[in-house]
Amino acid sequence: MKPLRQIFSFTTLHGLGLCVLLTLAVQARAADRANVEAFLHITGFDVALDAIAHSAEHAPALLGQEPDDFGQDWMRVSREVFDGGEMQRMAVDILSQTITPDHLGHAAEFYASDLGQRLVEVENASHADADTDTKRDHGVTLLQDMGPESPRLTSLMRLMEAVDASGQSVRAVQEVMVRFLMAASHAGALGYEIDEDTLRLLIKEDEEEMIADMEAGGLASAAYTYRDITDADLAAYAEALEHPTMQEVYQLMNAVQYEIMANRFETLAVKLAELHPAEEL
Helix, strand or coil, rough: HHHHHHHHHHHHHCCCCCCCCCCCCCCCCCCCHHHHHHHHHHHHHHHHHHHHHHHHHHHHHHHEEEEEEEEHHHHHHHHHCCHHHHHHHHHHHHHHHHCCHHHHHHHHHHHHHHEEEEHHHHHHHHHHCCHHHHHHHHHHHHHHCCCCCCCCHHHHHHHHHHCCCCCHHHHHHHHHHHHHHHHHHHHHCCCCCCCCHHHHHHHCCCCCHHHHHHHHHHHHHHHHHHCCCCCCHHHHHHHHHEEEEEEHHHHHHHHHHHHHHHHHHHHHHHHHCCCCCCCCC
């Protein structure tokens, strides 16, 4: 199960998800689509959604294959499934029914500020860079240079806690893995059937290592992403994310992001079953 876990072990704040979107009650005053679309842009959530496509390269490894096994069809299918416009449409569909104007306004006000826009700029740049190994190595080096008593390290850890206050990110990752592998099994992409209960037990056995990888990767990611942000601004960001309203916004945003990721991986599993390794359709 390690390849897919690595997708989530190095990620910036919009990707440090909480729970998979299981149930979201429709709010009494849902925001309109135009405001939600603007919200995606001003917060950088649109770029975070586009970055989900980077995770597709790990999918064949979970099936015991490599992207090259599918020839040129692999790139075509992965682009179709992880189409940025489609993923953003899905996000707008969900958020326009679940986020209130008050929550939308609170988050947009912060991200529209000078500090907010500088943070979005560095987050977007990190999302656009698919070289996760280099980013993680750089982030680890930055963390080593800080030292355990560094105020900067404290702020980074506050950021980590703020975006996963309920500790649901591991369960979200596990659910994405289950949905992908079960879809692959049902579609015939594996060549054999998987029992869901057994699969969940196997994934659960890997949980401690998964938690360690995600925590280390997330901290390295934050160190790399915000490397040019001052200590004072990092502390201000942590304080903004710790606000109760922002906590609710992030819980919803991350739930939406993981639901879209799980949905796209399920779709990819079906597409992979239709391809023939080393042959072009």
